[in-house]
Amino acid sequence: MKLERIYDRAINWLNVNGPDAIFGLILFFIGLWVIKFLRNRLRSRLMRRHTHSSLQPFVLSLTITALYVVLTLTVLEIVGVHVTIFTTIIGAFSVAAGLALSGTFQNFAGGVLILLLKPFDIDNYIIAQGQEGKVVSIQIFYTVLLTIDNKTIIIPNGKLFNEVIVNTSREDKRRLDFEVKLGYAADIDKAKKIILHAVTINPDVMTDPAPRVGLIGLDNDSMRFTINVWLEPSNYLNVKIALMEKVVKDLGAAGIAFPKPGV
Numbered sequence: 001m002k003l004e005r006i007y008d009r010a011i012n013w014l015n016v017n018g019p020d021a022i023f024g025l026i027l028f029f030i031g032l033w034v035i036k037f038l039r040n041r042l043r044s045r046l047m048r049r050h051t052h053s054s055l056q057p058f059v060l061s062l063t064i065t066a067l068y069v070v071l072t073l074t075v076l077e078i079v080g081v082h083v084t085i086f087t088t089i090i091g092a093f094s095v096a097a098g099l100a101l102s103g104t105f106q107n108f109a110g111g112v113l114i115l116l117l118k119p120f121d122i123d124n125y126i127i128a129q130g131q132e133g134k135v136v137s138i139q140i141f142y143t144v145l146l147t148i149d150n151k152t153i154i155i156p157n158g159k160l161f162n163e164v165i166v167n168t169s170r171e172d173k174r175r176l177d178f179e180v181k182l183g184y185a186a187d188i189d190k191a192k193k194i195i196l197h198a199v200t201i202n203p204d205v206m207t208d209p210a211p212r213v214g215l216i217g218l219d220n221d222s223m224r225f226t227i228n229v230w231l232e233p234s235n236y237l238n239v240k241i242a243l244m245e246k247v248v249k250d251l252g253a254a255g256i257a258f259p260k261p262g263v
Contacts, residue, residue, distance in 0.1 A: 043060060126165055188223070
């Protein structure tokens with residue numbers, strides 16, 4: 001009798017839901033084919049756009065998983081299996097995970113945006129979060145910098161992307177500015193000529209735009225001259241050191257006095 005009741009219920013279910021079940025099954029296999037097609041197209045598109053290698057597998061995995069979930073829920077609804085309880089459980093789990101991992105998700109989102117929008121790239125020199133250095137690695141959750149004194153700095157991407165980022169390597173040239181203080185007894189024209197000669201003979205200083213030297217301020221005990229030169233970003237620190245030393249030595253050799261501290 002039990003087998004007969006099970007058989008009768010199965011027959012009744014097939015009579016009522018059979019067409020929907022067949023349609024759902026057909027839709028499921030068609031959906032699998034479409035998802036496979038979309039996976040290949042998305043992979044090719046990411047490669048053509050030169051999307052960062054760290055981001056490609058994540059984007060593929062997230063997109064395909066979401067499509068599988070949508071396909072499964074759609075087929076279950078068509079067949080007649082109500083999925084309200086499943087969506088409730090998924091929603092509750094998502095809220096709990098979001099609260100527990102809010103900081104991690106923020107870093108993750110920042111990493112995705114950095115890899116997509118590319119405010120900087122590998123080997124760029126950046127200043128951010130009170131730190132500066134060459135970018136040696138961009139990961140999903142953090143970015144690694146190498147400072148000029150060979151220290152490794154790891155910055156969470158959430159903080160990095162939400163603050164000001166100065167990229168000194170984005171352009172092909174960078175301006176170097178520094179000042180020199182001279183006493184009021186100094187001959188202005190002579191001092192400018194000596195400074196300009198000292199910077200123009202440096203092979204790393206660009207001629208276009210041309211270097212500029214001029215009087216920029218007057219203090220109680222000194223005149224302030226500004227020096228502006230253009231150079232390649234990678235040479236910035238070396239050129240700055242070389243120019244400052246050269247300017248001070250040439251001015252001293254010419255007998256031009258510097259103001260004495262505290263006088």
